[in-house]
Amino acid sequence: MTADVGLRNQLRTQWRALPELQRFGITAAAEVVLALLLYFLDHSLGYGVLTVAAVYWIFKLPPLPWRAAAQGALLVPFLVSALTHAFTGARSLLLALAIGFAASWIPKRHRGWAMPLLALVLAVLYPFYQSGMFTMPLFGVFPDVATGVYMLVFVMMAVGLNIVVGYAGLLDLGYVAFYATGAYTAAWFASLQFPHVTWHLGAIGIDPNLPGIHVTIWALLLLAGVITALFGIVIGLPTLRLRGDYLAIVTLGFGEILPQIARNGDNLFGQNITNGPNGITPIDSIGFGHHLSSWTGGFLPANYLQCCSAKVFGHQIQGTDVFFWTAIALLLFTVFCSLRLQYSRLGRAWIAIREDETAAAAMGIPLMRTKTWAYASGAFFGGIAGAYYATFKSATFPGDFFFNISVFILCMVILGGMGNIWGVIVGGAFLAYLNQEGLANTGAWINSNIHVGSHHPNLDVPLYASGIYGVIILIVMLFRPEGLIPSRRRAAELHEGVHDEPEYSVEHAGAVG
Amino acid sequence: MLLLVGLVALLVKEFAVSPSQFVQITLIGFTLGCVYALVALGYTLVYGILELINFAHGDVFMLGGMFTITYATSFFNLHQGQGWVIVPIVFATLLLSMLSCGLINAAIELVAYRPLRSAPRLAPLITAIGMSFIIEDVGLAWKGPNYVTAPDVFPHSNVFAFRGVSYAWNHLLVVLITLPVLLALSYLVQRTRQGKAMRATAQDKDAAAIMGINVNRTISFTFLIAGALAGAAGLLYSLWTTTVRYDQGFQLGLIAFTAAVFGGIGNLPGAVLGAILIGLIQAWNEGLPWHMPGSDWTESIVFSILILILVFRPEGLLGERTPEGG
Numbered sequence: 001m002t003a004d005v006g007l008r009n010q011l012r013t014q015w016r017a018l019p020e021l022q023r024f025g026i027t028a029a030a031e032v033v034l035a036l037l038l039y040f041l042d043h044s045l046g047y048g049v050l051t052v053a054a055v056y057w058i059f060k061l062p063p064l065p066w067r068a069a070a071q072g073a074l075l076v077p078f079l080v081s082a083l084t085h086a087f088t089g090a091r092s093l094l095l096a097l098a099i100g101f102a103a104s105w106i107p108k109r110h111r112g113w114a115m116p117l118l119a120l121v122l123a124v125l126y127p128f129y130q131s132g133m134f135t136m137p138l139f140g141v142f143p144d145v146a147t148g149v150y151m152l153v154f155v156m157m158a159v160g161l162n163i164v165v166g167y168a169g170l171l172d173l174g175y176v177a178f179y180a181t182g183a184y185t186a187a188w189f190a191s192l193q194f195p196h197v198t199w200h201l202g203a204i205g206i207d208p209n210l211p212g213i214h215v216t217i218w219a220l221l222l223l224a225g226v227i228t229a230l231f232g233i234v235i236g237l238p239t240l241r242l243r244g245d246y247l248a249i250v251t252l253g254f255g256e257i258l259p260q261i262a263r264n265g266d267n268l269f270g271q272n273i274t275n276g277p278n279g280i281t282p283i284d285s286i287g288f289g290h291h292l293s294s295w296t297g298g299f300l301p302a303n304y305l306q307c308c309s310a311k312v313f314g315h316q317i318q319g320t321d322v323f324f325w326t327a328i329a330l331l332l333f334t335v336f337c338s339l340r341l342q343y344s345r346l347g348r349a350w351i352a353i354r355e356d357e358t359a360a361a362a363m364g365i366p367l368m369r370t371k372t373w374a375y376a377s378g379a380f381f382g383g384i385a386g387a388y389y390a391t392f393k394s395a396t397f398p399g400d401f402f403f404n405i406s407v408f409i410l411c412m413v414i415l416g417g418m419g420n421i422w423g424v425i426v427g428g429a430f431l432a433y434l435n436q437e438g439l440a441n442t443g444a445w446i447n448s449n450i451h452v453g454s455h456h457p458n459l460d461v462p463l464y465a466s467g468i469y470g471v472i473i474l475i476v477m478l479f480r481p482e483g484l485i486p487s488r489r490r491a492a493e494l495h496e497g498v499h500d501e502p503e504y505s506v507e508h509a510g511a512v513g
Numbered sequence: 514m515l516l517l518v519g520l521v522a523l524l525v526k527e528f529a530v531s532p533s534q535f536v537q538i539t540l541i542g543f544t545l546g547c548v549y550a551l552v553a554l555g556y557t558l559v560y561g562i563l564e565l566i567n568f569a570h571g572d573v574f575m576l577g578g579m580f581t582i583t584y585a586t587s588f589f590n591l592h593q594g595q596g597w598v599i600v601p602i603v604f605a606t607l608l609l610s611m612l613s614c615g616l617i618n619a620a621i622e623l624v625a626y627r628p629l630r631s632a633p634r635l636a637p638l639i640t641a642i643g644m645s646f647i648i649e650d651v652g653l654a655w656k657g658p659n660y661v662t663a664p665d666v667f668p669h670s671n672v673f674a675f676r677g678v679s680y681a682w683n684h685l686l687v688v689l690i691t692l693p694v695l696l697a698l699s700y701l702v703q704r705t706r707q708g709k710a711m712r713a714t715a716q717d718k719d720a721a722a723i724m725g726i727n728v729n730r731t732i733s734f735t736f737l738i739a740g741a742l743a744g745a746a747g748l749l750y751s752l753w754t755t756t757v758r759y760d761q762g763f764q765l766g767l768i769a770f771t772a773a774v775f776g777g778i779g780n781l782p783g784a785v786l787g788a789i790l791i792g793l794i795q796a797w798n799e800g801l802p803w804h805m806p807g808s809d810w811t812e813s814i815v816f817s818i819l820i821l822i823l824v825f826r827p828e829g830l831l832g833e834r835t836p837e838g839g
């Protein structure tokens with residue numbers, strides 16, 4: 001397809017042909033008009049649009065002296081408002097802008113490691129400054145730390161799914177099955193589910209006489225990963241022979257069967273395996289044990305639930321915070337493995353299969369084994385994430401494993417950019433936030449700020465969550481199939497097409513009528 | 514094979530235990546299969562022409578039920594105990610519901626699938642899932658999260674009652690409305706010019722285009738027909754079970770898709786056969802009293818069938834072997 005086919009591409013070409021100053025003028029005018037319109041709706045939204053637009057343009061300026069001057073100029077009003085306490089959270093907004101501007105001065109060749117490091121530091125410190133953050137227009141307050149754990153867990157799953165969908169190009173619509181396997185592994189081996197057995201293995205912070213199986217969660221995370229990976233292989237071996245959409249359907253089938261087993265598992269041949277719709281609860285918490293705790297002077301908590309006495313920077317550290325940091329560590333592990341896999345021999349084999357299965361097979365890549373490894377790796381991280389989330393919530397219910405969770409995770413991968421791990425992290429964090437807090441906040445904002453006639457619309461926005469994901473999927477696939485932060489290679493494939501399609505388009509064919 | 518023999522033996526045993534109940538349940542399964550057939554045909558038509566699993570199809574079926582309820586109660590003021598007036602009303606509702614669903618399905622193709630026709634094959638599949646969620650929420654926003662009740666107009670009196678086996682009119686009507694629709698569809702595909710264009714496009718889009726067939730229009734027409742079938746199924750299902758909910762379409766759609774795969778996707782008689790088999794299996798599983806897993810496991814059984822079929826016989830019962838399965 002040439003670039004000029006379609007209205008969208010024509011408009012884009014015409015737009016690019018305009019002189020730069022004219023383009024800037026039109027965009028700036030549009031932004032001001034938009035900000036003015038939104039200002040009447042909600043003042044902070046108008047300011048927000050202007051600030052974001054200003055920041056965007058500043059990053060496009062040549063560094064010296066223009067960018068430096070503009071950044072300084074933009075910081076001044078926020079500095080003034082912070083000093084005069086003009087609005088709440090002005091200080092945090094000033095700091096956020098300052099950090100963003102400082103980051104823009106990192107030279108390009110160092111950005112590869114500096115930006116992720118900066119993001120990591122900001123994430124680790126999040127519990128300390130969360131309460132002091134400014135209120136976002138439309139999205140409301142910043143997510144609390146528990147939501148942060150939820151976001152991290154789902155980002156982890158998205159990174160795992162990215163291995164299957166992004167790297168290997170296998171559409172998996174039943175990723176929730178892996179999540180469920182991980183969660184139920186944790187639930188079986190660290191709860192009161194099997195009261196007639198009493199078996200403790202390194203379980204910490206729990207009464208040693210408590211009935212049921214209690215294995216330490218640290219080992220369980222690994223075990224959940226391994227069991228889920230094995231499960232992925234079991235699913236994969238018979239089904240990975242199938243291509244494309246058939247595979248998607250089979251995974252969907254597994255994703256529907258497994259939760260049903262969990263739901264009906266309270267009476268499986270007379271045995272109560274999963275406790276049915278009531279779910280398994282409570283699940284043991286993570287901890288480092290009394291020995292390690294006292295040895296480090298209470299630095300490492302004995303049990304996350306009884307945490308902590310320490311007060312750092314005036315912030316009372318709570319169990320949720322420790323869960324949050326552990327989740328960051330797990331995510332780091334996932335990202336590390338995923339990055340190492342990407343350009344390994346295996347990772348390159350995945351990409352080759354994704355681009356052209358026949359050619360890959362001709363070059364001597366064992367298709368089945370390579371695909372099964374993709375499945376197993378993706379499943380491994382899904383299992384760990386599931387087990388971790390189960391211990392964090394201290395419960396697992398079959399109702400958590402509906403098909404729309406699979407699509408939700410898939411939506412993260414698609415929105416962020418299939419195959420690009422940074423994109424998937426950003427997309428995943430954003431969507432998980434939306435799911436947990438954002439949609440409710442936005443709904444509240446809409447209901448209080450938008451008037452239909454004389455009364456408020458009274459929309460229950462979170463009710464329509466899946467429809468909103470549907471819209472996101474549709475828009476991204478139609479207009480930017482490579483996602484928000486694309487992997488360059490995948491973008492090229494999606495625009496030029498790969499070898500599973502006709503050589504030429506029939507878009508405008510047809511002589512009759 | 515052994516499994517099959519075992520299943521047949523089980524069924525024979527069931528029959529021996531209580532023959533009247535078995536026949537009764539089989540009849541219900543057949544009726545259910547007819548509804549599935551209408552939906553499964555929609556999947557198979559679209560798959561045949563675009564090789565795309567139209568995930569949104571089940572939700573179009575759900576909208577069909579919603580349309581039926583709206584047209585029947587708001588436009589025609591349909592309610593129980595109206596006598597023979599209901600015949601033209603139901604017929605008019607059927608046509609309207611088919612038309613609405615057909616147009617919606619064609620619009621879905623236009624918005625979500627056509628721009629991606631030259632993209633990798635997974636791209637339209639992903640938008641299909643997105644579309645399915647969107648339509649589900651349209652139903653949710655339109656009719657709310659609870660079950661919507663349809664007027665119970667089909668008579669419940671028995672067509673026949675013989676030795677404890679009875680078959681009520683409301684079941685028979687479903688079959689009676691399904692059959693002419695199926696015949697009309699078969700006539701359309703086999704005998705008309707448009708049907709020929711559809712078959713040609715399904716075989717080879719480029720060659721069809723060279724022969725002067727307007728490929729885009731043919732594909733739109735196929736979606737229109739598929740949507741109309743879903744609309745008809747929506748009417749039958751809503752008037753038969755008298756309840757519809759916004760999330761019903763997805764589940765039922767997946768079951769119907771299984772039926773289409775069972776019979777051989779892309780194969781029209783196969784879809785009908787598969788649908789009736791799936792309907793029977795579901796009814797037997799849920800209705801038979803003896804050694805059956807029960808309705809808690811229906812989805813698991815149906816999806817297990819789906820997986821087994823895809824893994825061991827991807828071409829289905831009647832279908833031809835496609836390169837996909839190879």
